[in-house]
Amino acid sequence: MATKQCGLKLHDSILVAYDGSKFSEAALKQAIDMAKACRSKLYVMHVVYHGVEYVAMTSGLEEQLEEEARKTLKKAENKVKKAGLTCEAIMGYDDQPHRPIVDEAKKRKVALIVVGSHGRTGLAKVLMGSVSQRIIGHAPCTVMVVPA
DSSP states (O other): OBOTTTSSBTTOOEEEEOOSSHHHHHHHHHHHHHHHHHTOOEEEEEEEEOOHHHHHHSTTHHHHHHHHHHHHHHHHHHHHHHTTOOEEEEEEEESSTHHHHHHHHHHHTOSEEEEESSOSSGGGGTSSOHHHHHHHHHOSSEEEEEOO
16 A cells, blocks of 8 residues: 555665765665655665775875765764654675666565655766666666756
C-alpha cells in the first residue's frame, strides 16, 4: 500500500548517497522527508575514493580520506537525528563510487536510492554526475535524482 506523500510501500527502505555537497544535502533532505512519510528505514552512504594509484601517491592519504568520510557521515547522521529519525551510516570504498552504492542497495533490498544530481568531483559539477548516471544504469530499484 503506497502513501500519497511518499510513493513507496510503508516501511520500504531508502538508501541516500551523501558526499556533503549541496546536491547531496538536497538528496538527504528529500530522503528524510520520504522516510518520515513512509516510516522507512534510512541508510546514508558515503563512498571513499579508493584508487590504488591515487592513494599510493601520497602517504597518509587513505587515512585522511577515511577521517573526512567519517566526519561527513556524522554530519548526515546529525541531520537525520535532528529530524527525529535514525539511520544506519555506511562507508564504501571504490574508485567507481556507483559500485558500492548499487551493491548496498542490492544487499539491503532497498526500494529507493536517493542521489544528488551532481557530486563534488570533476565534471560532475558541470553535467549531471557520472556517478548518478551509473547508479541509474545499474540500480536494482528506483532511483530519485534530486537537484540542489
